[in-house]
Amino acid sequence: MSTRKVQNWWWVDFRMHGLRYRVRCPENSLAGARKYEVVLRGRLAAGEPLKPVPPPPTSPTFAEFSAEWFTTHVKTNNKPSSQRSRSHILRNHLVPFFGKTHLTDISTSSIERYKALKIRAGLSAKTINEHLGLLRKCLGDAREWERPAANPKFKMLRAQKPKFDCLTREEAKRIVGATNSLRWEAMVTLALHTGLRRGELFGLRWQDVDFDNAILSVRQSIVEGIAGPPKNYRERIVPLDADALKALAAMPRTYDLVFHRGDGRPLTCSTAQNALYRACKRASLRPIGWHTFRHTFASWLAASGVPIPVVQALLGHSTIVMTMRYTHVVPTALRQAVTTLSHEQPVPFAEFWATGGQQGAFPATASLAAGIA
Numbered sequence: 001m002s003t004r005k006v007q008n009w010w011w012v013d014f015r016m017h018g019l020r021y022r023v024r025c026p027e028n029s030l031a032g033a034r035k036y037e038v039v040l041r042g043r044l045a046a047g048e049p050l051k052p053v054p055p056p057p058t059s060p061t062f063a064e065f066s067a068e069w070f071t072t073h074v075k076t077n078n079k080p081s082s083q084r085s086r087s088h089i090l091r092n093h094l095v096p097f098f099g100k101t102h103l104t105d106i107s108t109s110s111i112e113r114y115k116a117l118k119i120r121a122g123l124s125a126k127t128i129n130e131h132l133g134l135l136r137k138c139l140g141d142a143r144e145w146e147r148p149a150a151n152p153k154f155k156m157l158r159a160q161k162p163k164f165d166c167l168t169r170e171e172a173k174r175i176v177g178a179t180n181s182l183r184w185e186a187m188v189t190l191a192l193h194t195g196l197r198r199g200e201l202f203g204l205r206w207q208d209v210d211f212d213n214a215i216l217s218v219r220q221s222i223v224e225g226i227a228g229p230p231k232n233y234r235e236r237i238v239p240l241d242a243d244a245l246k247a248l249a250a251m252p253r254t255y256d257l258v259f260h261r262g263d264g265r266p267l268t269c270s271t272a273q274n275a276l277y278r279a280c281k282r283a284s285l286r287p288i289g290w291h292t293f294r295h296t297f298a299s300w301l302a303a304s305g306v307p308i309p310v311v312q313a314l315l316g317h318s319t320i321v322m323t324m325r326y327t328h329v330v331p332t333a334l335r336q337a338v339t340t341l342s343h344e345q346p347v348p349f350a351e352f353w354a355t356g357g358q359q360g361a362f363p364a365t366a367s368l369a370a371g372i373a
Contacts, residue, residue: 003033008104012037059148063099081223103149111154125159164295178283184275187259189247194238195297198290199223202267204258214240222266232318302326
């Protein structure tokens, strides 16, 4: 065989005048290798010396490169919580399956086998997609670092849109009343009226609260006891209503943190969650998590007709796609928004059709056109 593929690259391998020549083809294709062999044979026949291309670097295994990638990239660019999550995925899922495979040999078919294996293991589509996203990032960085690596094409699984729980006004009132301390009452009230994430509540400092202007600044988040910037590194300003101001004003200002264990140290997830579970039980309410208050805040705003970009800014979402999840609770608000295009009552479709669609038969459209003009 005069052409062959070695480590995902085509080579020319032939004998001439009793000598063997093995040269890497500059064009990585079978047709390119065959044409290159003709060129090389012509050069040898003309007495030109060959200058072989050096052999390609050996492709590392996924286990070897992912370990280097985690140390070099993940630990440098990701928060501690993200580092732990990615370490778990690599250690317990990706490395056991792809670990001994060279990066150049990771193919679409092997990824499909991985997806099938994890589905049989009972993992959700969302979880498997997180694994695939990490694999894609790892392989992409390998190519950017000029390491021999495949670029397999694969599709993410179709994941069901996440469902979230929201409280009614009556349920919110019950849960606030069921708290058994000033700290938890203030924290629940603030969560309901600002939509702050749990880590942002843990990291809230008195210096971030401006009582004169009735606003608070989200500047840090505490996750697993480690203080850092808010999610997506997006600092934001959140206005405070009367209930939130009243709850904060009642809190003692002994330490830097607004909410703490009692000695200034940050709250833990288990402490906060257990306190919330006990309040739910006293309120005869289903068990909920702290993120339920954030969903409730967003849903109440959307249902009140607040523009989605404004809700996005208040929540600190990096993209409006996340915020759009809350539009399903506001069909009446969406219809009301459309009817505001005109102060006149829209003409029913049957009447519009009967007029032959003449100009002026649909006042809302006419008013909008006039506004644009």
